Amino acid sequence: MRGSPVTREVGRTTRDLRRHNRTSVLTRLYLHGPASRFDLMKATGLSSATVSNVVTGLVADGLVAEAGLLDSDGGRPRTLLEVRPGYAQVVGVDIGETHVQVGLFDWTLDTVATATYPMDEGRPDPGVLAELVRAGIEEVTAKAGADPAALLGVGVGVPGAVLPDGLVHAPTLGWADVPFDALLRPHVPAPLHLDNCARTLGQAEMWRGAGRGAERAIVGLLAVGVGAAVATGSPGGVTSTTSEWGHTVVEAGGALCRCGSHGCLEAYVGADAILERYGRLAGLPEPAAPGRELPEDAGAASGRPSGRGADTEARLAALVADAALPGPAADTVRATAEYLGIGIANLINLLGPDRVILSGWVSAAMGPAMLPAVRDAARRHTLDYLAERTVLELGRLGPEQVALGAATLPVHELLTAGGR
Numbered sequence: 343m344r345g346s347p348v349t350r351e352v353g354r355t356t357r358d359l360r361r362h363n364r365t366s367v368l369t370r371l372y373l374h375g376p377a378s379r380f381d382l383m384k385a386t387g388l389s390s391a392t393v394s395n396v397v398t399g400l401v402a403d404g405l406v407a408e409a410g411l412l413d414s415d416g417g418r419p420r421t422l423l424e425v426r427p428g429y430a431q432v433v434g435v436d437i438g439e440t441h442v443q444v445g446l447f448d449w450t451l452d453t454v455a456t457a458t459y460p461m462d463e464g465r466p467d468p469g470v471l472a473e474l475v476r477a478g479i480e481e482v483t484a485k486a487g488a489d490p491a492a493l494l495g496v497g498v499g500v501p502g503a504v505l506p507d508g509l510v511h512a513p514t515l516g517w518a519d520v521p522f523d524a525l526l527r528p529h530v531p532a533p534l535h536l537d538n539c540a541r542t543l544g545q546a547e548m549w550r551g552a553g554r555g556a557e558r559a560i561v562g563l564l565a566v567g568v569g570a571a572v573a574t575g576s577p578g579g580v581t582s583t584t585s586e587w588g589h590t591v592v593e594a595g596g597a598l599c600r601c602g603s604h605g606c607l608e609a610y611v612g613a614d615a616i617l618e619r620y621g622r623l624a625g626l627p628e629p630a631a632p633g634r635e636l637p638e639d640a641g642a643a644s645g646r647p648s649g650r651g652a653d654t655e656a657r658l659a660a661l662v663a664d665a666a667l668p669g670p671a672a673d674t675v676r677a678t679a680e681y682l683g684i685g686i687a688n689l690i691n692l693l694g695p696d697r698v699i700l701s702g703w704v705s706a707a708m709g710p711a712m713l714p715a716v717r718d719a720a721r722r723h724t725l726d727y728l729a730e731r732t733v734l735e736l737g738r739l740g741p742e743q744v745a746l747g748a749a750t751l752p753v754h755e756l757l758t759a760g761g762r
């Protein structure tokens with residue numbers, strides 16, 4: 343029997359309210375770890391009866407489990423609750439400029455298995471990449487003995503902008519208006535989520551990495567391309583938006599950028615730009631430093647190796663090792679740190695974050711050697727009162743950070759839906 347419009351409306355409102363309450367409790371447990379029913383009441387503002395009801399439902403659904411007892415001063419010990427890692431698994435895919443990495447994670451983002459495929463072409467074919475994603479999902483689920491059809495979802499991070507219709511603009515891949523969402527969908531056995539990898543990495547740093555507890559964090563992704571996410575944390579979760587930080591200008595009339603402009607940050611601190619500078623300072627022969635290619639400079643199409651892939655990562659690692667002693671490598675690290683510091687100072691002056699986090703594979707490779715000089719440069723170019731309240735540090739998510747960031751996409755949807 344169908345109810346009246348009024349009772350249908352009430353039914354919908356009740357459902358919305360129930361979902362909202364489940365989202366509040368689940369997100370609190372997911373982001374901040376074990377808590378008692380009493381803690382959850384305080385954190386969410388829900389009544390004791392509502393929290394009890396919601397917890398009972400979440401436990402029955404397998405999302406949450408009891409995690410021992412907590413002594414409370416004088417009173418009855420309180421039962422702690424936590425999210426259950428075994429509830430579901432997710433896949434995160436890093437479509438990088440140098441490699442494709444597919445990671446299988448439990449839904450609390452602990453790594454279960456990974457598969458990495460180096461990319462040697464400067465401009466990868468989107469269809470070939472979609473095939474690689476399918477192979478990667480098969481490989482990681484087979485390694486872990488997991489059923490691909492049971493995955494909660496597959497998140498894919500791309501180094502570019504994802505438009506609402508699923509078209510991807512990724513200058514570092516040479517992609518303009520590529521219908522990557524439609525190309526991927528037939529290859530993916532679970533709900534597909536596609537987004538910019540700087541945004542998802544920012545979300546992951548806020549959830550599980552160096553951004554935890556920050557009010558407003560800027561997470562810079564340093565790779566061949568350079569991007570940044572602006573992430574705002576609140577007790578209810580994290581919102582993050584992407585920005586084209588790499589194409590903000592740090593030197594008027596400066597180096598030519600692949601976007602066609604001059605003096606962009608990416609033309610100084612992107613991986614290719616760093617290697618090009620090193621090649622110039624060290625007087626290396628041209629092929630050792632292929633540098634940035636403009637779309638019309640069809641390196642791959644002309645059959646010339648693009649120098650991408652594992653080679654780029656290996657050469658950057660060698661540069662960092664050489665930089666321990668004075669010389670061209672150390673000079674390159676110093677110059678990179680100065681430009682990066684200027685780029686960071688611009689962000690701080692503009693947005694006043696409490697934390698800036700440097701992430702991405704270039705940051706993982708160069709960060710430890712470069713961080714003191716980056717901090718120094720950022721400080722010199724930032725207004726004192728802003729510099730004093732901003733912490734600058736390296737990301738803490740480990741080698742599969744971008745894949746892990748992509749894996750936050752299906753999890754975010756689960757949390758938003760109240761775990762259903």
Ligand SMILES: [Zn+2]
Pocket residue numbers: 588589599600601602603606608
């Ligand atoms: Zn640019």
